[in-house]
Amino acid sequence: MSSKSKGLAGFYGNIEGYKGRIGAIDVWKKMFIKSIKENDSSYPKVRDYEFYGNSFATMSGKSKINFYYTMDGYPSSLPVNFRRDIRREAKPGVRISFISTFEPTKIDWNSPQMRSKMRVWRSIEKDRDEVDEYNYVDNIGSSDNLKRRKASLVYLADADMRRKRNMFKYRTLMIVSGERGENFDKTISAVNEYCSMKKIVITRVDDNLDDYLRAFSPFSMELNNGILSSVGSNTIPDEQIARFSGYSQGKIGKRGTLIGTDIYSGFPVYKQFKRDATDAETFLVTAETGGGKSYLLKSILVQLIGDTNYNGTINDIEGFEYIPFGAFCANKSSVVVINMAEGQGCYYDPFEIELTGDPLLDADMFNLSKSFTSSYMSVLVGKKLLDENTWASKIVNNAIARAYSSLGVLEDDMSTWGNTKGHGGLFYVYSKFKELYDEYFKLKKSIHDIEDLELSERYKLNPGYLDALDKVVAKLSEYFEPLDKGGIRSNVFKKKVTLSEIATAKLVINSFGMAGKSADTIDQIQMALTQLSAAIISYIRSVFSKAQGKFNFKVWEEFQRWGSFPGADTTIKTAVTGGRKLGDVNFIVTNNVKELLDDDKFAIFDNVSSFAIGAIASENTRERLCKELSVPLLLPDLNAIVTKKSKKDEDGDEQTTSMYDKAFLVHLDRTMSTIVKVFLPPHISKSNIFRTGVDLNH
Numbered sequence: 142m143s144s145k146s147k148g149l150a151g152f153y154g155n156i157e158g159y160k161g162r163i164g165a166i167d168v169w170k171k172m173f174i175k176s177i178k179e180n181d182s183s184y185p186k187v188r189d190y191e192f193y194g195n196s197f198a199t200m201s202g203k204s205k206i207n208f209y210y211t212m213d214g215y216p217s218s219l220p221v222n223f224r225r226d227i228r229r230e231a232k233p234g235v236r237i238s239f240i241s242t243f244e245p246t247k248i249d250w251n252s253p254q255m256r257s258k259m260r261v262w263r264s265i266e267k268d269r270d271e272v273d274e275y276n277y278v279d280n281i282g283s284s285d286n287l288k289r290r291k292a293s294l295v296y297l298a299d300a301d302m303r304r305k306r307n308m309f310k311y312r313t314l315m316i317v318s319g320e321r322g323e324n325f326d327k328t329i330s331a332v333n334e335y336c337s338m339k340k341i342v343i344t345r346v347d348d349n350l351d352d353y354l355r356a357f358s359p360f361s362m363e364l365n366n367g368i369l370s371s372v373g374s375n376t377i378p379d380e381q382i383a384r385f386s387g388y389s390q391g392k393i394g395k396r397g398t399l400i401g402t403d404i405y406s407g408f409p410v411y412k413q414f415k416r417d418a419t420d421a422e423t424f425l426v427t428a429e430t431g432g433g434k435s436y437l438l439k440s441i442l443v444q445l446i447g448d449t450n451y452n453g454t455i456n457d458i459e460g461f462e463y464i465p466f467g468a469f470c471a472n473k474s475s476v477v478v479i480n481m482a483e484g485q486g487c488y489y490d491p492f493e494i495e496l497t498g499d500p501l502l503d504a505d506m507f508n509l510s511k512s513f514t515s516s517y518m519s520v521l522v523g524k525k526l527l528d529e530n531t532w533a534s535k536i537v538n539n540a541i542a543r544a545y546s547s548l549g550v551l552e553d554d555m556s557t558w559g560n561t562k563g564h565g566g567l568f569y570v571y572s573k574f575k576e577l578y579d580e581y582f583k584l585k586k587s588i589h590d591i592e593d594l595e596l597s598e599r600y601k602l603n604p605g606y607l608d609a610l611d612k613v614v615a616k617l618s619e620y621f622e623p624l625d626k627g628g629i630r631s632n633v634f635k636k637k638v639t640l641s642e643i644a645t646a647k648l649v650i651n652s653f654g655m656a657g658k659s660a661d662t663i664d665q666i667q668m669a670l671t672q673l674s675a676a677i678i679s680y681i682r683s684v685f686s687k688a689q690g691k692f693n694f695k696v697w698e699e700f701q702r703w704g705s706f707p708g709a710d711t712t713i714k715t716a717v718t719g720g721r722k723l724g725d726v727n728f729i730v731t732n733n734v735k736e737l738l739d740d741d742k743f744a745i746f747d748n749v750s751s752f753a754i755g756a757i758a759s760e761n762t763r764e765r766l767c768k769e770l771s772v773p774l775l776l777p778d779l780n781a782i783v784t785k786k787s788k789k790d791e792d793g794d795e796q797t798t799s800m801y802d803k804a805f806l807v808h809l810d811r812t813m814s815t816i817v818k819v820f821l822p823p824h825i826s827k828s829n830i831f832r833t834g835v836d837l838n839h
Contacts, residue, residue: 179347180329182206182321197347199354204320208329209353212313213373214342217289220777223341225405227315230331235319237332240357244310246376248301262290297376306378314357314372315343342373398444400753400807401437401817404800410817412751412809414445414726415692422726423748426805427734427766428755433803433819434730437753438696439466439831440819445694445726446470446648452686453648456675458699460654465829467650474647479638479678481671482654486635489674489681490566491517492544494558495640497688507550507558509684513677514541514570520669522616532609540573547573567634571621574614633667643678644685651675672703683723692724700729701736703743735762738769746770753805753817756783775814778806782816 178184185195187203194200199207220226228237249255266287272280300306317332319325336343346353355363397413414422428434443466445451457463460482467476480487491513496503518537519527527533548560565572622628643649653671679695686693697703729745731737734757737745746769757763757779767776782801801816808814825831 179345180326180333182208182325182329194350196350197345199350206319206321206325208317209346209350210315210317210343211346211353211372212315212341213344214340215375216340217285217292219339219341221774222778223339226339226777227332227335230328230335231317231319232324232328232331234324235317235328237328238316238318239313240316240359241311241313242357242362243382244312246308246310248297248308248376250298250301297378300378300380304378304380306380308376308378309382310374311377311382312357312372312374314346314353344373398441400441400809401805401819403815404804404818405816410807410809410815414694415724418724419722421721421748421750423729423745423750424727425729425731425745425749425752425754425770427731427752427757428805429757430732432732432755432757433805434732434755435462436803436826436831437755437805437819438728438730440821441728442466442694442696443830446474449691451692451694451726452646452682452689453694453696454679454682455648455650455696456653456679456698457650457696458653458702460652462698463650463696464652465832467648469830470648475645476648476650477638477642477646478650478652479674480652480654481674482652485654486632487638488634488636488670489638489640489643489678491677492566492570493561493564493640494550495644496555496558497644497685499688502684502688503555506684507552507555509680510561511541511545514567516673516677517567517670518570518617520666520673521620522613523666526609526612526616530605530609530612532603532606533613536574536577536606536610536613540577541570543573543576544570566637568621571617574610574617577610578614633670640681643681649678649682651678683725687723692726694726694728696728696730698730700731700743700745701733734766735759738762738765741769750811751807751809753807754779754782755803755805756801758783770808772808772814775806775808778814778816782806 179197182198185198185200185206188200189203190201192199192201197208199209224239231237269283269287270276270280272284297308301308317325317329319328333343335341349367352363352365352368355361356365356368397411400410400412402408403410426434426438442453442455446453455463455466460480464478467478470476479489491510494506494510496506515537518541519534522533522537527537545561548564549557550560551557618627619630620628620633622631624631651674653675679693683693683695729749737743741747749770752770754766757766760780763779763783764776767773767779782804800818804816804818806814807817821831
């Protein structure tokens with residue numbers, strides 16, 4: 142009988158203290174029982190020792206037990222917080238720990254071994270059968286492996302040769318610790334199931350356990366070739382290993398505004414807006430309808446409006462969302478609500494020049510008023526006429542210049558700018574358009590030869606000039622003439638809002654009244670005037686807030702709808718992105734972020750400094766959003782908010798709520814990330830301030 146067959150017949154060992162020869166049946170019996178019972182925490186003998194063990198577990202006392210696993214393989218893509226996801230599977234009383242070793246290594250791309258591998262891999266790819274629709278199923282595994290290998294080669298070469306990253310051989314030991322019993326056994330089953338589903342290869346340590354403990358213990362690190370060869374090793378650059386730590390648990394931020402509560406640690410998450418006066422602050426808040434956007438945002442705004450360092454401007458397209466919020470603030474502060482809904486005729490008149498008292502800011506106020514007045518008149522005249530007739534813009538500029546000069550306003554003399562007070566604003570400017578007619582006919586009557594006119598005046602007798610003047614005045618007369626004289630749209634400019642009201646208010650709410658309406662159902666010029674007015678008011682608010690030594694937070698509700706307004710791409714882009722040095726904090730709010738991704742005409746994603754993203758049903762939209770915000774590694778967390786809407790209790794029954802319900806993935810100042818929820822007392826959360834939609838009690 143060969144030595145091999147003798148080995149199968151029996152060997153000498155210890156079964157329950159027996160020191161004689163062990164039969165083959167006993168050996169296989171022992172192995173079979175071990176495979177059946179290895180996940181049963183009650184199976185190992187109980188001893189009253191501080192520390193003892195067998196080949197596949199260590200114990201302490203009569204209740205504590207530890208199982209050990211090596212992590213030997215990973216899928217092609219891995220959540221950056223995969224350890225936290227594994228820990229989530231732990232039942233009460235069970236803890237999961239990880240010990241990782243990092244062995245510095247280098248890839249010798251020119252070594253004979255590497256060149257040989259490259260030749261073999263290239264040969265395998267070249268010789269493999271062509272994959273078509275009919276054999277795709279048979280080849281899907283090999284195709285994925287080939288794709289992963291090629292992508293890994295490109296990534297590692299780029300990391301090594303171009304980015305000069307340090308390489309490490311990465312090995313991990315996972316320890317599951319807890320009390321013997323049902324919770325521990327359920328945790329073992331759940332961890333195995335999760336790793337199998339995610340294609341994370343874990344191997345139970347069931348032999349030579351003492352060698353593994355010595356190898357991975359931070360106090361010994363006695364690595365030997367046997368352990369090194371039996372544990373999965375992955376060559377990973379330091380830039381990836383640094384991400385494996387996941388989110389740091391604990392308090393995020395020391396001071397500032399409470400964003401919410403970390404759903405994992407229970408600690409508050411703070412953000413300090415405008416740590417530096419010139420910091421860019423554009424905060425994106427997005428989630429599907431009912432995802433808790435308003436709840437999160439209003440909890441932030443309540444804090445900011447209570448801060449003496451802030452004023453606020455809210456552009457509410459729907460029209461009623463923030464009225465209760467404004468009413469609440471009005472108890473202590475000045476609040477102005479501007480109803481810009483169609484038919485209301487409420488408007489801000491930019492013609493009058495108002496000074497802030499700050500010489501640096503005031504130096505530009507005349508140009509601002511002149512520019513804003515020109516924008517209003519250009520909207521009323523219409524883009525088509527301005528584009529097709531070169532005289533039209535000249536006529537608009539002439540009338541505005543005449544309006545200011547007739548009041549004695551001099552561009553370089555600030556003391557004359559106050560002459561604009563109380564002169565009718567836009568209506569006064571309209572009168573100057575009609576005066577251009579008088580000028581034309583006077584010139585035509587008094588000048589017999591065009592050569593008698595100065596060169597700068599000759600265009601005024603051009604027939605094309607008169608034709609354009611007719612068209613411009615015809616357009617404007619619809620808005621500024623009485624109804625009996627053709628002013629069919631005279632109700633657009635019924636209620637004038639003064640600059641002094643806007644400049645001094647703690648909070649201004651621009652209410653558009655578009656709830657249930659689409660942009661194509663609203664008069665286009667009315668809509669353009671509304672968004673232009675809101676943008677101008679927002680900018681003016683920033684200027685005067687800066688003069689007061691305060692910041693101005695601006696809320697842009699239903700932001701995706703601004704894109705459908707004529708001319709919004711230039712006006713709103715300037716209002717949103719141009720106020721950094723004025724002290725603006727912009728909140729971009731949308732329940733349809735896909736529209737912004739499809740056409741980011743406002744360059745919002747180039748300027749987002751922080752974001753809070755809630756549940757978004759579309760997987761494609763979630764992927765695009767993470768890519769656009771340059772945070773692809775946060776995609777698994779965003780997926781978790783959507784996919785884990787409910788959870789099972791210990792009996793396996795579905796619960797109706799989840800820790801992820803109305804939770805938000807927040808990424809603050811392009812650095813810190815976590816998942817938060819807002820927790821408020823019921824008497825506050827159910828108040829009118831935080832209610833969205835129809836109140837069934839009224």
